Amino acid sequence: DAGVIQSPRHEVTEMGQEVTLRCKPISGHNSLFWYRQTMMRGLELLIYFNNNVPIDDSGMPEDRFSAKMPNASFSTLKIQPSEPRDSAVYFCASSLDRGNEQFFGPGTRLTVL
Amino acid sequence: KNEVEQSPQNLTAQEGEFITINCSYSVGISALHWLQQHPGGGIVSLFMLSSGKKKHGRLIATINIQEKHSSLHITASHPRDSAVYICAVSRGAQKLVFGQGTRLTINP
Numbered sequence: 488d489a490g491v492i493q494s495p496r497h498e499v500t501e502m503g504q505e506v507t508l509r510c511k512p513i514s515g516h517n518s519l520f521w522y523r524q525t526m527m528r529g530l531e532l533l534i535y536f537n538n539n540v541p542i543d544d545s546g547m548p549e550d551r552f553s554a555k556m557p558n559a560s561f562s563t564l565k566i567q568p569s570e571p572r573d574s575a576v577y578f579c580a581s582s583l584d585r586g587n588e589q590f591f592g593p594g595t596r597l598t599v600l
Numbered sequence: 601k602n603e604v605e606q607s608p609q610n611l612t613a614q615e616g617e618f619i620t621i622n623c624s625y626s627v628g629i630s631a632l633h634w635l636q637q638h639p640g641g642g643i644v645s646l647f648m649l650s651s652g653k654k655k656h657g658r659l660i661a662t663i664n665i666q667e668k669h670s671s672l673h674i675t676a677s678h679p680r681d682s683a684v685y686i687c688a689v690s691r692g693a694q695k696l697v698f699g700q701g702t703r704l705t706i707n708p
Contacts, residue, residue, distance in 0.1 A: 520696075530686065530698040543695055578643060589633075589696070591643040 491592035493579050499598045505567040508595045511560055512581030520589060521554055521564050522578040530578075536562065569599045603627055606687050606699035614707055619674040621702045623687030632670050633696065634661050635686040643686075646672070677706045 492511040500506055512519045520535040534544040536556045544554070551570070556562040566573055576596050580589040607622045623632070634646040647654050647661040649670075654661050658677075663670040674681055687699040 529700050530688075530696075532695055532697075535695065576641060580643075588645045588648050590645065591635075593642055596641075 491579055491581050491590055493577075493592035493595050495595060496593060497596045497598075499600065500569055501600050502570055503568045504599075505565065506569045506573075506597060506599075508564040508577050508579075508597070510562045510564070510579030510592060512562070512579070513583075513590055514560065516581035516583050516590070517559065518582045518584070518587075518589075519556060519562050520580040520582075521562070522580065523575045524578060524594075525575045533564070533577075566597075569597075571599045573597060574599050602700070603697050604687055604689055604699040606685075606702050608702060609700065610703045610705075612705045612707065613677055615678055617677050617706075619677050619681070619704065619706075621672045621685050621687075621704070623670045623672070623699055625668050625670075625687075625689050627689070627691060629668075629689040629691050631690045632663055633688040633690070634670075634672050635688060637684040637686060637701070639683070646685075674704075679706045679708050682706050 491513055494509045518537050521533040522530050523533055524530045531546055533546045534554045535542055539556045552566055554564045576594045578594045579592040582589045603626050605624045631648050631650045633648050635643050636646050637643045649661055649663050658675045660673040682705050684701045684703050686701045688696040690696050
C-alpha cells in the first residue's frame with residue numbers, strides 16, 4: 488500500500504488566495520484526520536471524519552477553513568482567504584475503526600506570504 | 601497547564617546510552633500514543649497502549665494508568681534515533697491531544 492497520500496507537498500501562496508490541500512487515505516481505512524503543526528502550537532487536530540461524516544470540527548480555527556470528504560478515498564481541506572498565520576505543515580492521517588493506530592501522510596508545508 | 605506534558609523538552613545523549621522520555625496527562629484516557637517525527641518531517645506511530653508495556657526492537661513503552669504516566673525507553677541508542685518524540689492521548693473517540701514533543705539528539 489502507498490500509505491496516506493497528500494498533495495501538494497509544498498504550497499506557497501499570497502495572502503488572500505484560496506488554498507486547497509488534498510488527502511487520499513489508506514484504502515479500507517474509515518477514519519480520516521486533518522492536523523496542523525506549527526512551532527508555537529505543535530500538533531493540533533483540526534477535524535476528523537468517520538465513514539465520510541465529519542465527527543468533530545472543533546479544532547477548525549475559523550470560517551475560512553472548511554473540509555470535505557466526498558467519498559472514502561478523498562478529502563480536501565480548503566482555506567479561503569488564506570492569511571500569513573495559516574503558514575504551517577498540514578498533516579492528514581487515517582485509521583481503521585475507532586481508537587486504532589493512525590497512519591500519517593507526509594504533510595503539506597504551506598507558506599502564505 | 602497542558603493536558604499532556606512531556607519531559608524533557610530536549611535531550612542529548614551519546615550513542616549507546618539508555619534513553620527515557622516521560623509523558624504525564626491530566627485526564628482519563630482510552631489510549632496513549634507515542635509518535636516519532638524525523639528531521640524530514642514525517643510522522644510515524646510507534647506505539648498505542650492502554651495498559652502495561654509494549655516492546656518493538658529497541659523501543660519499549662510503558663504506561664501506569666493510576667499515575668497517569670507513560671515512559672518511552674530506547675536501549676542502545678543510535679544516531680538514527682535522533683528525532684522528535686511526541687506523546688498523545690485519546691479519550692473515547694479518536695481525537696488526539698498532543699504533548700509538545702521531546703527533541704532527542706544522539707551523538708556518535
